[in-house]
Amino acid sequence: MSNHYKKFLRLLEKWPVDKTKQGRDLGQHLRTSLEQILGGKNIVAVNNPKLDKQFQSLENLANNIYQQKYPPKRKNSRTMLLRRCPSFFPQRYFSNVLPNLQKECGKKLHVPVMANETIEYLKPNDNRVIIDMTFGAGGHTRRILEESKTVKVIALDRDPFAYKLAKQMEEEFPGRVFPILGRFSELPTLLTQMRIPQNSIDGILFDFGCSSMQFDDHERGFSISKDGPLDMRMDRDRCPDQPTAAQILAKIDERDLAKIIKYYGDEKHAKKIARAIVDARYSVKRIETTRELADLVHATCGGEVRMDKLNRSSHVATKTFQALRIFVNNELNEINYGMVLAERYLKIGGRLITITFHSLEDTIVKRHLVGNIIDDMANPMSLKFTSHMLCHDKAQIDNLLDTNWQQLHKHVIVPRFEEIEDNPRSRSAKFRAALKLK
Numbered sequence: 001m002s003n004h005y006k007k008f009l010r011l012l013e014k015w016p017v018d019k020t021k022q023g024r025d026l027g028q029h030l031r032t033s034l035e036q037i038l039g040g041k042n043i044v045a046v047n048n049p050k051l052d053k054q055f056q057s058l059e060n061l062a063n064n065i066y067q068q069k070y071p072p073k074r075k076n077s078r079t080m081l082l083r084r085c086p087s088f089f090p091q092r093y094f095s096n097v098l099p100n101l102q103k104e105c106g107k108k109l110h111v112p113v114m115a116n117e118t119i120e121y122l123k124p125n126d127n128r129v130i131i132d133m134t135f136g137a138g139g140h141t142r143r144i145l146e147e148s149k150t151v152k153v154i155a156l157d158r159d160p161f162a163y164k165l166a167k168q169m170e171e172e173f174p175g176r177v178f179p180i181l182g183r184f185s186e187l188p189t190l191l192t193q194m195r196i197p198q199n200s201i202d203g204i205l206f207d208f209g210c211s212s213m214q215f216d217d218h219e220r221g222f223s224i225s226k227d228g229p230l231d232m233r234m235d236r237d238r239c240p241d242q243p244t245a246a247q248i249l250a251k252i253d254e255r256d257l258a259k260i261i262k263y264y265g266d267e268k269h270a271k272k273i274a275r276a277i278v279d280a281r282y283s284v285k286r287i288e289t290t291r292e293l294a295d296l297v298h299a300t301c302g303g304e305v306r307m308d309k310l311n312r313s314s315h316v317a318t319k320t321f322q323a324l325r326i327f328v329n330n331e332l333n334e335i336n337y338g339m340v341l342a343e344r345y346l347k348i349g350g351r352l353i354t355i356t357f358h359s360l361e362d363t364i365v366k367r368h369l370v371g372n373i374i375d376d377m378a379n380p381m382s383l384k385f386t387s388h389m390l391c392h393d394k395a396q397i398d399n400l401l402d403t404n405w406q407q408l409h410k411h412v413i414v415p416r417f418e419e420i421e422d423n424p425r426s427r428s429a430k431f432r433a434a435l436k437l438k
């Protein structure tokens with residue numbers, strides 16, 4: 001028997017199989033993987049230095065049975081340790097088993113941002129029906145369901161993995177969660193199929209952007225720090241016509257690419273980056289992975305050092321990644337249409353909550369709320385730049401300022417300091433709540 005196998009067997013002694021967790025017990029899963037990887041007891045020698053590192057992570061995990069060293073809130077908690085053992089827990093494990101594991105060890109796949117404020121302004125009680133337009137890992141939906149036993153949630157998300165999590169929540173809260181898979185722009189069709197009419201919903205919540213699950217999974221291609229295929233499609237393979245970020249970079253015209261990086265990423269080196277990406281197609285190779293894109297942008301920007309809002313160093317490619325992600329997922333058009341739908345489906349007195357993460361998102365929301373809308377689209381120009389000298393028509397001005405919304409607070413609300421400390425991903429959140437007036 002190989003030394004590796006013996007070592008792992010000793011580790012497993014600390015990790016008893018729990019028969020009550022049929023099909024989702026970590027100890028059992030580990031034993032099966034171990035047999036497959038090390039070839040069972042007959043194998044003589046296995047020389048794999050990577051396994052040593054993974055052994056260490058598994059040992060930490062096994063020693064943490066009482067959750068003392070790695071409490072679930074900490075970043076290096078149980079799930080992080082599991083992720084350091086790719087031989088034992090391949091990606092498929094995280095999609096199939098982790099959602100159950102999450103329930104057991106209390107670890108969250110995504111920490112909901114400004115959840116207390118959401119409950120305070122949404123007031124989910126007394127048989128209310130709420131649409132969570134961005135279910136994600138269901139953090140907000142769970143808080144809403146726990147707030148009142150009679151409230152119901154229609155849980156929408158375009159990501160098939162989020163839909164799977166919503167299905168699990170449906171089992172946990174029978175008759176109270178209604179999962180739907182689709183984008184905001186598919187919602188009217190989906191609600192018609194469910195026979196839900198317009199002007200009938202009590203509350204609508206948008207928590208825009210990507211979830212931590214999407215960022216943390218290197219195979220999704222959203223993350224700069226984890227190498228993976230440059231994909232970035234929130235819908236995964238659900239929409240066959242939707243190109244991946246790599247496919248876009250392989251074909252797009254240089255000037256169009258520069259515009260995308262400039263406007264969606266607010267990147268000052270947009271032209272240089274676009275030129276480098278297009279040049280790479282011919283001189284080196286097509287950009288196909290996140291690492292390749294991050295390195296290329298880094299080289300193009302001459303190793304420039306940038307800081308984020310918390311004064312932590314941030315990668316120079318962050319803005320380019322954001323721009324591509326927005327483009328691949330048509331995010332801004334989706335947000336605009338989502339706001340139109342919110343007005344259409346909320347009943348009078350219904351409540352709207354939006355949580356945005358950058359100014360492009362927040363501007364669209366704000367212009368809908370103040371009525372700065374032209375043909376159902378947020379006006380690209382702020383009202384303060386609309387000169388009264390150029391417009392003498394009172395009806396036109398009144399029309400432009402007419403709004404169906406009353407914002408429920410004076411200034412935009414931002415996360416408390418403690419929340420930002422606990423969950424740095426909340427640092428750029430902006431929260432708005434409004435009532436539908438007519």
Ligand SMILES: C[S@@+](CC[C@H](N)C(=O)[O-])C[C@H]1O[C@@H](n2cnc3c(N)ncnc32)[C@H](O)[C@@H]1O
Nearest residue numbers: 112134136137138139140157158183184207334
């Ligand atoms: C920030 S996460 C939401 C997290 C969630 N509130 C929670 O507490 O777990 C945003 C989610 O919205 C989804 N999403 C983004 N744009 C969407 C769209 N146009 N239609 C449907 N879902 C969308 C993403 O797939 C992602 O899962």
